[in-house]
């Protein structure tokens with residue numbers, strides 16, 4: 001039976017199976033960042049003047065900001081002039097009207113990743129049964145499926161570049177209303193250069209008839225991906241949304257600085273799930289995605305509800321704190337997270353729950369798994385504002401260590417300005433038990449299967465709240481991530 | 488079925504087993520008794536392949552193969568089963584799911600088709616009756632929140648599902664109340680068969696009233712100090728282990 005050292009050694013042999021490169025002709029703007037580049041992006045996207053102005057003012061603000069250094073991650077500073085801020089597959093200068101217009105190579109890429117763009121395949125039940133997909137390849141959205149069915153329900157689900165042209169009143173009202181351009185260094189950068197992403201609007205009282213999903217893929221070399229997602233659930237609306245991400249295996253680091261804004265009005269509910277599997281770099285820490293993402297939900301309406309569920313296995317560096325502003329009375333925020341870091345990965349992730357309204361409640365369940373030489377931090381803030389009468393929070397942070405060279409750190413921050421608020425916090429750190437492994441092996445499981453089973457059991461609280469369609473995928477991803485844990 | 492020859496085992500440099508010999512044939516039931524810390528669990532762990540034991544010399548042959556060269560799961564596939572003295576809790580892992588994975592891994596190894604969820608559930612339900620295990624335990628996390636007695640009952644249930652050739656029961660009776668002991672022992676008796684050997688490690692004659700052994704061994708001083716029939720257990724109950732040491 002392998003010892004912890006063996007497990008660790010084997011984890012280092014882990015392979016990234018989404019690491020292929022698609023050989024496709026791209027239009028890419030030369031590396032560098034200045035006002036001309038932003039004008040160029042805006043022009044390619046055929047954006048109205050107000051959008052360009054918005055971008056430029058964000059850019060000017062960004063120039064005055066400094067990159068944050070407070071996260072417990074360590075990396076070489078990014079040279080923002082060496083990145084290309086726009087890359088698009090040549091055959092799809094603009095989002096295509098139908099799937100037939102898409103380069104077959106792109107469809108192949110997504111199929112390799114197990115993401116079905118062809119509706120008929122989905123209908124045949126190959127994978128998932130009822131999921132509309134928007135696929136973003138480098139800087140453009142290449143396909144949105146199930147448009148007709150959604151339109152009938154009154155749901156708008158389209159690339160954000162299209163929404164800027166087709167639904168300017170909604171975009172103007174909500175874009176930047178949750179994450180303003182001045183919010184932080186990466187947010188300002190994103191506002192200046194974002195190229196695509198998804199836009200969702202669920203009208204009053206509508207329950208979105210299917211799961212919505214966006215897949216992000218970084219393909220081109222030296223390209224940053226700066227996507228922007230905006231989801232609005234109007235009064236009494238409901239939507240469940242999944243975001244998935246992969247990138248090819250490359251020696252250079254690639255930057256991903258996305259923004260996701262969620263707005264829930266009275267009695268609305270948004271479930272947002274992420275399965276993130278960006279390339280993590282090799283065993284020596286060369287290459288991999290820098291994932292600096294700002295995700296925030298505004299529970300603007302009374303009795304509104306937002307849940308963030310994330311399964312994070314990729315990226316060289318992750319810096320990510322999906323947050324909820326609980327503004328409406330009786331609003332509720334939930335954060336369920338599984339983060340796996342192996343080899344040299346670093347993750348600094350967690351959430352912020354900002355309680356402003358009366359009787360607001362939040363739940364935080366964070367499960368961190370570290371192996372190899374990986375370092376992982378949970379950083380969470382729970383703030384109970386003056387008006388947060390009878391607000392409640394429950395936080396549970398569990399860390400599981402595989403091997404003895406990895407680390408888990410927990411930084412819970414609490415600010416309470418209202419004496420009626422209640423908070424509960426539980427935290428555990430455990431090593432995967434030799435006795436648990438032996439027990440499973442004695443029952444006939446290989447050591448690798450035993451590790452997977454114990455890790456999956458550890459994550460059960462989170463997997464249980466994943467949408468059904470994606471629970472299987474999350475399981476598979478965990479297995480891939482911990483693959484090679486037995487010699 | 489199992490032949491242990493001159494087995495020497497150390498833990499952390501401390502000699503625990505010092506030249507132990509033991510032969511077990513198919514169809515037999517053996518009881519191993521002995522003072523606390525004598526090395527009874529060490530012996531069963533070494534047979535099942537647990538890490539952390541240094542085997543300094545000797546051999547263990549199982550169905551003609553060198554058992555010590557096999558991984559724990561290979562031993563399980565070959566029919567070795569250990570009912571643990573202290574079954575470990577595995578949070579979030581469904582009891583039935585673990586068992587199904589174990590059964591199917593074994594079947595795969597034997598070149599058989601894997602059982603689907605439906606077929607497996609019917610096997611499981613039938614075996615649960617054998618030890619009167621409440622069906623609610625099937626869907627709970629492995630041993631999590633089980634009482635001591637419930638854990639032991641779960642072990643024998645697993646044995647019934649896995650159908651081993653060689654079952655080692657390490658103090659399965661400890662922690663069982665009188666009713667539970669009768670039920671679990673009844674289950675073990677039903678699992679007795681001509682092609683299966685059972686080794687029971689116990690401190691109490693009580694268990695042997697229910698499951699009658701063919702042989703009773705005393706493990707002390709790192710070896711099998713004395714072997715007899717079931718009457719040896721009665722004498723031990725009366726005179727204690729020192730009596731064995733003195734009579735030699």
Ligand SMILES: Nc1ncnc2c1ncn2[C@@H]1O[C@H](COP(=O)(O)OP(=O)(O)O)[C@@H](O)[C@H]1O
Nearest residue numbers: 498499503522523524525526527528529530539
């Ligand atoms: N993992 C271990 N580390 C250190 N000592 C151990 C370990 N396992 C067993 N021992 C020691 O080995 C001896 C035999 O233990 P064990 O086989 O559990 O005895 P028994 O089951 O007969 O009561 C005891 O002295 C015990 O303390």
Ligand SMILES: [Mg+2]
Nearest residue numbers: 527528529572
């Ligand atoms: Mg013992």
